[in-house]
Amino acid sequence: SSELTQDPAVSVALGQTVRITCQGDSLRSYYASWYQQKPGQAPVLVIYGKNNRPSGIPDRFSGSSSGNTASLTITGAQAEDEADYYCNSRDSSGNHGYWVFGGGTKLTVL
Amino acid sequence: EVQLVETGGGLIQPGGSLRLSCAASGFTVSSNYMSWVRQAPGKGLEWVSVIYSGGSTYYADSVKGRFTISRDNSKNTLYLQMNSLRAEDTAVYYCARERDYGDYIDAFDIWGQGTMVTVSS
Numbered sequence: 714s715s716e717l718t719q720d721p722a723v724s725v726a727l728g729q730t731v732r733i734t735c736q737g738d739s740l741r742s743y744y745a746s747w748y749q750q751k752p753g754q755a756p757v758l759v760i761y762g763k764n765n766r767p768s769g770i771p772d773r774f775s776g777s778s779s780g781n782t783a784s785l786t787i788t789g790a791q792a793e794d795e796a797d798y799y800c801n802s803r804d805s806s807g808n809h810g811y812w813v814f815g816g817g818t819k820l821t822v823l
Numbered sequence: 824e825v826q827l828v829e830t831g832g833g834l835i836q837p838g839g840s841l842r843l844s845c846a847a848s849g850f851t852v853s854s855n856y857m858s859w860v861r862q863a864p865g866k867g868l869e870w871v872s873v874i875y876s877g878g879s880t881y882y883a884d885s886v887k888g889r890f891t892i893s894r895d896n897s898k899n900t901l902y903l904q905m906n907s908l909r910a911e912d913t914a915v916y917y918c919a920r921e922r923d924y925g926d927y928i929d930a931f932d933i934w935g936q937g938t939m940v941t942v943s944s
Contacts, residue, residue, distance in 0.1 A: 755936050756860075756931070758931060758932050761924060761929075762926075762928035801930075
């Protein structure tokens with residue numbers, strides 16, 4: 714099955730911009746989605762498709778993609794953005810119906 | 824309000840069985856693709872299984888042959904029957920709705936709060 718690779722941890726100073734990346738062959742065929750997960754809580758969808766935010770997600774969250782890499786950018790990171798972030802996409806290795814998740818990136822806001 | 828509520832988790836011995844339920848409100852389970860996603864303690868998310876609106880089902884290799892996804896349309900509820908449980912199945916199990924945004928774009932837009940399954944003797 715496909716695999717998605719994320720950096721395990723990233724840090725950003727309060728108010729600065731941070732980019733979290735996700736690499737995998739499936740991203741050449743499918744868009745990535747991004748999920749925010751805070752401790753003890755369920756994941757929350759923050760970006761889907763080319764660069765779409767569900768209702769209620771602040772516009773400081775944006776997404777982009779190039780080749781086999783998808784990126785989640787937080788412009789002006791806030792303390793409440795400290796969380797784990799996961800990318801995912803459809804599996805492109807021929808397993809119909811399958812999804813694959815990245816290993817997650819722990820974002821620390823300094 | 825659109826909501827998913829999982830129940831049925833607990834402590835179970837290796838080799839045992841457990842059935843998880845996911846009750847939906849605010850939308851119809853049978854009209855959507857519905858998945859189970861799990862998260863082992865301190866680990867990342869792992870997709871487990873999906874049931875399509877047409878009834879087709881798919882499973883991750885790690886659970887194929889042991890887990891069965893199903894739904895009860897009259898109860899608007901999704902299920903995950905887990906048999907031959909192993910220690911490595913220990914995780915929080917989430918149900919999630921796959922939303923189709925068109926143009927081959929879809930994502931898990933609604934998640935339940937999760938239910939913990941612990942497989943241990």
